[in-house]
Amino acid sequence: MRLLNAIHIDITFQFRHGFYYVYLFISVLYLLILFNLQQGIRETITLLLLFIDTTMLGFFFIGAIVLLEKGQNILQSLFVTPLRLSEYIIAKVISLSILAMASALIIVTPIHLSIINFPVLLFGLWLSVIFFTLFGLIIAARSQNVNDYFAKALGLGLVASLPLAQYLHIFSTPLFYVLPTRATLILLEAAVKPTGLLHIIYAFICLLVWNSLAAFLAYRYFYRHVLVGTGAL
Amino acid sequence: MINVQNLLFTYSGNAEPTLQGLDFTIAKGEIFGFLGPSGAGKSTTIKILIGILKNYQGQVTVLNRELRRINADYYESIGVAFEFPNLYSKFTALENLRFFSKLYKGPTTNPLDLLTMVGLETDQNTRIAEFSKGMKMRLNFCRSLLNNPDLLFLDEPTSGQDPVNLRKIKDIILEQKSKGTTVCITTHDMHVADSLCDRVAFIVDGKIALVDSPRALKLQHGSRMVRVEYRDKGSLKNKDYSLDSLATNQDFQNLLSSFPVETIHTQEATLEDIFIKTTGRKLQ
Amino acid sequence: MKKIMALALADIKNITRDSTLILVLFGTVVLYIMVWFLIPLLSALLLDKLVFNLADYYLLIICFFSLIPPLLFGMITGFIILEERDEEIITFIAVTPVRKTGYLAYKLSISMAAAITSFYVLAYTNSLAHIPLLYSFFPAIMIAMETPITALLIASFAENKVEGMAFGKLAGIMFLAPFIYYFVPSHWKYLAGILPPFWVTGTFFTAGSNISLYWLYTVIGLLIHGLVLAVLLKIFINSQR
Incomplete structure (x- = not known):
C-alpha cells in the first residue's frame, strides 16, 4: 500500500515533469528512423539504441530527481513518515523502469520479426534498467549538484560502456565479463541471434549479482550521505 | 512521554560535542518549548527525538520506548514540521496531503479539514510552486497533523506568519493539547513561547540553562x-x-x-x- | 569590465569548488581521444575485418563530433542557470548594475567561446577530415550559437532541474541532424531543417564542392540559428520568476 502509493506519486511526478511526452516523442522518432534503415543494420542500431538510451534512462534522470528532492527539502518531509528508505528506493527504480520498458517496446517494433527470444530481451533490459537506476542513486547520494552528478556519471558511464567495444567488434577482453554491461549486451544479442544457454545464464547471474551489490550500496550511501549527513535534515 | 537523561551528541568530524549532557522530561499533553539562539543545539535535540540522529550517548525514552530501538513505525505516532518545508511543487496542496496521508496505516484526518483550519481551503487546487513561504509553512503544518499524532514536533512553527494566521496556528496547537497531544516546539520568538508553552527550556551551547513555566519564570525574575x-x-x-x-x-x-x-x-x-x-x- | 571581472571571479571560485570544470575538461578530452585515436583505430579494424570503409564517413563523423562541445557546454550552462535561479542568485544579480541581461550575456559568451575554441582545435588537429579553413568561419559561428540555444532551451522552459533533464534529452535530438542530412535521400530531409545543426552539416558537405549551395545553406542556417536564439532569449527574459 505504502509502496504502491510511493510508486504512484513517482510516476505522476515524472509525468508532470514531461518525461512521458519526451520519451514518447523520442521513441517515435527512433521508430521512424529505424523503419528507414536496411535490414541487418537495423538490428544492430536498435540494440545499440536500447543499450545507450533505454538501459541508461534511469541513470540519466535519477540524479536530477534525487538532487531536486534533496534541494527542495522534500526528503525531510518524506522520512518523518512511516515510509521506509527501501520503499523509497524501490519506488524510484520501479517507476523509472516502467517508463524505460514502455519506450523499449516502441523502439523494438521495427525488428519484432527478428526477435527470437522476447522474454530474454525484456527481462535482460529490465534488470539493466534497474542496475543503472541504482547506480545513479549511488552517485547522486555523493553529488552536490546536477553538473557534479554529470561529471561523475559521465566518467563511470564511460567505463560501464566499455563492453560496447566488443559489441562493435573493436576490441575484446575477458575482463569485460566482469562488467554488468557485458551481460546486458549478451542478453540483447541473445534476443536476435541464437546464443548458448550457458551465456544467457551467466548474463542473468552477473546482472543479479551487480543489482544486489548496487541495491546494498544505494541504501547504505543514501542513508549515510543524504539522510543522516547534511542532506535531509 | 519523553524522558531524556544525560544526552550527549557529537557530529562526526566535530571535536566538541554539540549536545553536552541534556536532562529533561516532558509530560503527556504538555506544550514544551526549546528556546535558544541558532546553533545552540535545539534542532539537534529535535533530530534525535524524531529518530534521525541515532548515534547519541545517554538515555532517550519516547512513548515508553528507547529511541535506539525504534523502527519506521515510530513515525505512525509522531508528526513533524520543519522550519524550511517543501512538498512536491508540481502537485497541488490537496494532492500533496493526500499522498502523505496514504503513507500511514492508521486513521488520518481529512486533508480538506486541515486546509480549512489554516485558511488554505480556497488554494486546495493550487500548485505548491505558486504558494508563498507562509502558505507553504501552513501546508507543512497541516502535513504534520495528518496522522493524528500523539507527539508533535514543530520547528519554528510561527515564523513568517501574519497576525491572523499566527492566531490560527496557535489555536490549532492549543486544540491539539486539549486532545491530549504532547507538543515540542523550538522557537526564538519569546511571545510565542510565552503564550503557548507550559514549560520552556533555555538551550545555550549544548546545555540546558533553565527549565520552568513561563509564568513562574517571569514572576521569579521580575x-x-x-x-x-x-x-x-x-x-x-x-x-x-x-x-x-x-x-x-x-x-x-x-x-x-x-x-x-x-x-x-x-x-x-x-x-x-x-x-x-x-x-x-x-x-x- | 569590473562587473565582468567580479562575475568571473565568483565563477572561478565556484568552479574550483564543484565538478563543472572537471566535466568540461573531461568531456573535451574524451572527445579528442576519440577523434585522434579511436576513430582511426576503428576504421582500420573495420576495413580489415568487415571490408567496410569508415573513411567514407569521416566528414560526417567530424561534423557529429563538432556538435558535441556546443551541446555539452550548452547543457552545463543551462543547468548552472537553473541552479543559480533555485538559489536566487539570479534575482540577486538582477538588482545590481550587472542586470539580468548582463548576467546572461556573460554566462552565454563564456560557453560560446569555449565551444568555438573546442571546434577549431578539434576540426584542425584531427587527421580524418576537415573543411577548407576559408569556409570554416560561418559554420563555426553557427556551432557557437548552438551553445546558447541548448542552454536557453533548458533554462527558459524548465521550472526545475528535473524538467531541465527532460528538455536536455529533447535537445539531444539535435545530434540526429547530421545523420538525417546524410542518410535521408529524399527532400523530406529538409523537414529536419528546424534543427539548427542540420544547416551546419549542410555547409560541411558543400564547403569544398558546391559553393553556391554552401552560401545558400549558410544564409538559411544563420537565419534559423538567429531566429531560434532570439525566440529563446525573449522567452527566457520574460519567463523569469
Whole structure:
C-alpha cells in the first residue's frame, strides 16, 4: 500500500515533469528512423539504441530527481513518515523502469520479426534498467549538484560502456565479463541471434549479482550521505 | 512521554560535542518549548527525538520506548514540521496531503479539514510552486497533523506568519493539547513561547540553562512592583510602587485621584530579559 | 569590465569548488581521444575485418563530433542557470548594475567561446577530415550559437532541474541532424531543417564542392540559428520568476 502509493506519486511526478511526452516523442522518432534503415543494420542500431538510451534512462534522470528532492527539502518531509528508505528506493527504480520498458517496446517494433527470444530481451533490459537506476542513486547520494552528478556519471558511464567495444567488434577482453554491461549486451544479442544457454545464464547471474551489490550500496550511501549527513535534515 | 537523561551528541568530524549532557522530561499533553539562539543545539535535540540522529550517548525514552530501538513505525505516532518545508511543487496542496496521508496505516484526518483550519481551503487546487513561504509553512503544518499524532514536533512553527494566521496556528496547537497531544516546539520568538508553552527550556551551547513555566519564570525574575504612567501638566511621568502594600498605599491612591492615569503595569520580567540574564546571550 | 571581472571571479571560485570544470575538461578530452585515436583505430579494424570503409564517413563523423562541445557546454550552462535561479542568485544579480541581461550575456559568451575554441582545435588537429579553413568561419559561428540555444532551451522552459533533464534529452535530438542530412535521400530531409545543426552539416558537405549551395545553406542556417536564439532569449527574459 505504502509502496504502491510511493510508486504512484513517482510516476505522476515524472509525468508532470514531461518525461512521458519526451520519451514518447523520442521513441517515435527512433521508430521512424529505424523503419528507414536496411535490414541487418537495423538490428544492430536498435540494440545499440536500447543499450545507450533505454538501459541508461534511469541513470540519466535519477540524479536530477534525487538532487531536486534533496534541494527542495522534500526528503525531510518524506522520512518523518512511516515510509521506509527501501520503499523509497524501490519506488524510484520501479517507476523509472516502467517508463524505460514502455519506450523499449516502441523502439523494438521495427525488428519484432527478428526477435527470437522476447522474454530474454525484456527481462535482460529490465534488470539493466534497474542496475543503472541504482547506480545513479549511488552517485547522486555523493553529488552536490546536477553538473557534479554529470561529471561523475559521465566518467563511470564511460567505463560501464566499455563492453560496447566488443559489441562493435573493436576490441575484446575477458575482463569485460566482469562488467554488468557485458551481460546486458549478451542478453540483447541473445534476443536476435541464437546464443548458448550457458551465456544467457551467466548474463542473468552477473546482472543479479551487480543489482544486489548496487541495491546494498544505494541504501547504505543514501542513508549515510543524504539522510543522516547534511542532506535531509 | 519523553524522558531524556544525560544526552550527549557529537557530529562526526566535530571535536566538541554539540549536545553536552541534556536532562529533561516532558509530560503527556504538555506544550514544551526549546528556546535558544541558532546553533545552540535545539534542532539537534529535535533530530534525535524524531529518530534521525541515532548515534547519541545517554538515555532517550519516547512513548515508553528507547529511541535506539525504534523502527519506521515510530513515525505512525509522531508528526513533524520543519522550519524550511517543501512538498512536491508540481502537485497541488490537496494532492500533496493526500499522498502523505496514504503513507500511514492508521486513521488520518481529512486533508480538506486541515486546509480549512489554516485558511488554505480556497488554494486546495493550487500548485505548491505558486504558494508563498507562509502558505507553504501552513501546508507543512497541516502535513504534520495528518496522522493524528500523539507527539508533535514543530520547528519554528510561527515564523513568517501574519497576525491572523499566527492566531490560527496557535489555536490549532492549543486544540491539539486539549486532545491530549504532547507538543515540542523550538522557537526564538519569546511571545510565542510565552503564550503557548507550559514549560520552556533555555538551550545555550549544548546545555540546558533553565527549565520552568513561563509564568513562574517571569514572576521569579521580575520585581514585585507596579508602574503607573500619568499626565502632569501635559508631560508624561511615571512612578513605581511595591505590589505588597498597594491597597493601603496612600501615595498611590492620591496619584490615581489627582492625575489622569494612562497605563498601569506590573513589572514582571519578560522571557527575553530572563534569557539574557541567565545565559548572557541574546536570542537572535 | 569590473562587473565582468567580479562575475568571473565568483565563477572561478565556484568552479574550483564543484565538478563543472572537471566535466568540461573531461568531456573535451574524451572527445579528442576519440577523434585522434579511436576513430582511426576503428576504421582500420573495420576495413580489415568487415571490408567496410569508415573513411567514407569521416566528414560526417567530424561534423557529429563538432556538435558535441556546443551541446555539452550548452547543457552545463543551462543547468548552472537553473541552479543559480533555485538559489536566487539570479534575482540577486538582477538588482545590481550587472542586470539580468548582463548576467546572461556573460554566462552565454563564456560557453560560446569555449565551444568555438573546442571546434577549431578539434576540426584542425584531427587527421580524418576537415573543411577548407576559408569556409570554416560561418559554420563555426553557427556551432557557437548552438551553445546558447541548448542552454536557453533548458533554462527558459524548465521550472526545475528535473524538467531541465527532460528538455536536455529533447535537445539531444539535435545530434540526429547530421545523420538525417546524410542518410535521408529524399527532400523530406529538409523537414529536419528546424534543427539548427542540420544547416551546419549542410555547409560541411558543400564547403569544398558546391559553393553556391554552401552560401545558400549558410544564409538559411544563420537565419534559423538567429531566429531560434532570439525566440529563446525573449522567452527566457520574460519567463523569469
